[in-house]
Amino acid sequence: EAEVAQSPRYKITEKSQAVAFWCDPISGHATLYWYRQILGQGPELLVQFQDESVVDDSQLPKDRFSAERLKGVDSTLKIQPAELGDSAMYLCASSLGLTGQYFGPGTRLTVT
Amino acid sequence: EDQVTQSPEALRLQEGESSSLNCSYTVSGLRGLFWYRQDPGKGPEFLFTLYSAGEEKEKERLKATLTKKESFLHITAPKPEDSATYLCAHSGYSTLTFGKGTMLLVSP
Numbered sequence: 001e002a003e004v005a006q007s008p009r010y011k012i013t014e015k016s017q018a019v020a021f022w023c024d025p026i027s028g029h030a031t032l033y034w035y036r037q038i039l040g041q042g043p044e045l046l047v048q049f050q051d052e053s054v055v056d057d058s059q060l061p062k063d064r065f066s067a068e069r070l071k072g073v074d075s076t077l078k079i080q081p082a083e084l085g086d087s088a089m090y091l092c093a094s095s096l097g098l099t100g101q102y103f104g105p106g107t108r109l110t111v112t
Numbered sequence: 113e114d115q116v117t118q119s120p121e122a123l124r125l126q127e128g129e130s131s132s133l134n135c136s137y138t139v140s141g142l143r144g145l146f147w148y149r150q151d152p153g154k155g156p157e158f159l160f161t162l163y164s165a166g167e168e169k170e171k172e173r174l175k176a177t178l179t180k181k182e183s184f185l186h187i188t189a190p191k192p193e194d195s196a197t198y199l200c201a202h203s204g205y206s207t208l209t210f211g212k213g214t215m216l217l218v219s220p
Contacts, residue, residue: 004155033207042116042199042210043156056207091155100146101208103155 002026004104006092012110018080021107025073025094031055033101034067034077035091043091049075082111114139118200118211125190125218133185133214135200145183146208147176148199156199190218 005024013019025032030051035043046065048056051072060067064083069075079086087110093101119134137145144163148156160169162178169176173194175186185198197213 006155040212042201042212043208044210045207048207093155100144100158100161102158103148106153106155108153 004092004094004102006104006107008107009105010108010110012112013082015084015111016081018078019082019109020076020078021090021092021109023075023077023092023104025075025092026102029094029096029102030072031095031097031101032069032075033093033095034075035093035103037089037091037106039088046077079109082109084111087111114202114209116200116202116209116211118198118214120214121212122215123217125187125216127191127218127220128189130186130188130190132187133198133200133216135183135185135211136181137183137200137202138181139202139209142202144203145178146201146203147174147183147185148201150197150199150213152197159198187216190216192218192220194218 007022032049034046036046037043046060047067049069052069067077089106089108091103091106093103095101116137144161146161147159150156160176165180167178173188177184195218197215199213201208201210
């Protein structure tokens, strides 16, 4: 069964450092999402791509976060510089139209 | 503002004790109501999508139903392996808005 791949699974970084996460969606899924999930909360959308174009990045803190999906397939989310409050689970999901979104295993980020 | 409220926040059941989880929503133009299961430290696992009031979907011991303002996830004769956090989300004119989830613990 096809799955969304993410790496790394865990990342520990010091504040003010740069960090990057990678996501490979299910083959053929044109829509890709990055979410942030704080413990005890539901996922919150950071950015949504349709192919290589950003559809919604209204909740992305653009002073320190950036995301790209250059060829409309895999995607990278970057944080620079990382802050203590960025510690969370970062989830990538993909979907085909209005069907359910399929999530990857996530990257657990700890900023010290 | 689109909102999703799930209740209860946590639920403890004995194995075999059936119950229901609630998801109430306010959204401008519902395009879908989604249920996910999330195990600790893992990404959410897609369970169901419901599109219109009166619709029902089933999977093993789980059944999801939808009205105009609420969705229920009914769990029949749960087993310990059903222990997880269950997330509800709706899709309005924008993307998914998630609730905080219901943490379910099923004891043997």
